[in-house]
Amino acid sequence: MTVDVLDRPSWAALTGPHARYAGIVGRAARYHPDVAPFFALEDPADPRCWNDLAVLAGPGTELSITASPPRDLGWEVRGTSATRQLVDATVRAVPDPEAVVLTATDVPEMIDLVRRTGPGPFRPRTIELGTYLGIRHGGALVAMAGERIRPPGWSEISAVCTDPGYRGRGLAARLVLAVAAEIYERGDRPFLHTMAANTAANHLFTAIGFVRRKENVNVSLRVPVSPGLSPRP
Template sequence: MADAGLTDPDRVLDRPVWSALTGRQSALAIGGAKALRFAREYGPFAASADRSDVAALAGLIGNDAVSAEGHGDIWLVEKDAVTPPPGLVVVRSALCVQMVATSVTPPTGSFDVQDLDDADAADMLALATFTAPGPFAEKTHRLGGFVGIRENGRLLAMAGERMKPGPFTEISGVCTQPDCRGRGYAGFLMRVVASRILARNEKPFLHSYATNAAAIALYQSLGFAVHQSITATVLRRV
């Protein structure tokens, strides 16, 4: 069944990529009526209008090595698992939890937080490439509201916004330099981002691998609750 035009707030998170690309982030979409993806410089996420028509995604997958993951791969985030059609292969698939917050808990400390923009792009991409929080391309930081913590000019940690389906805004790109972990940077920055989202009368949400118990516990301590299970799938041309 086609899901074009998803507008029900209770359903947009079932298909966050399609909901974002046919809604608030439509200006960043490339493709056609049957399938869309974010322009590559923003990231590899894609979706078909009909969730069962995976073959429609084939034209959005490149054969070169210019994407954020080093291939022409696309990433799907769907409520249901994906069966690839002939010509495509599942590179990896993982069960995730989708979490939503209606408020955030107060921080226990304080750090000097900076808004990040194009002038910080190289440092942000380097940090994300080194720590691998998820797909991050050269313009991912433009998807919304990134903040960070610097020390002596070095970017130690950051967090920001990514997909914006319906009334929801995703917190993503959360990463910390390995030698700086355990200081509370990630939780503090996530609270800043989530508070700004709530102040705009939007709802913060995020995704975590279901096996990452430590991350899920952190997110719960910030005020996030599990909304549902969802599957992340990476597709590539054979």
């Protein structure tokens, strides 16, 4: 288990524990679109990786990736956003007696909760990536959290969200700690990503024992219609 795999967690996951969900062309990879919207490169500094990504994604496709393409390859930058990667430090993980394991039958409710709260991407098959836990009140799903990207030795806690009517009760923190307990139980370590500007989320996660590891910039791009490809070796 090393921290280095977190420099390119999607690549490490797609070529490792999540290989069954991967589409790969040369040195570029992506999750199946029904699972997650993420793309990854073996080495963002290598123009050949960007050539492979152009083939994998297809001309004119818009995508987001934590890397910037070389300027001479013709990729259009559509925007950027600052994100933060946090890892466990003093996380006191503990199961939650009120948390229930969510399954495929819960996906419509999960998608609706994500739509109303905006924690980040959640697709019809995202639930396959790991354990998802939820809390129900009156039968309705009011909070959830689960696992997403899983590079070797690590698991990303994601989809942390709470119905607006139930915020301020500590449900998100309880679920994060419960998911972390599941991760520790199998011998892995938890990490997560936040928007750098999301003060509330960053405060929550640092308060329960996560620490900032690095800052990233997500770049929204459009694949060139006629990319200037460099020859492959």
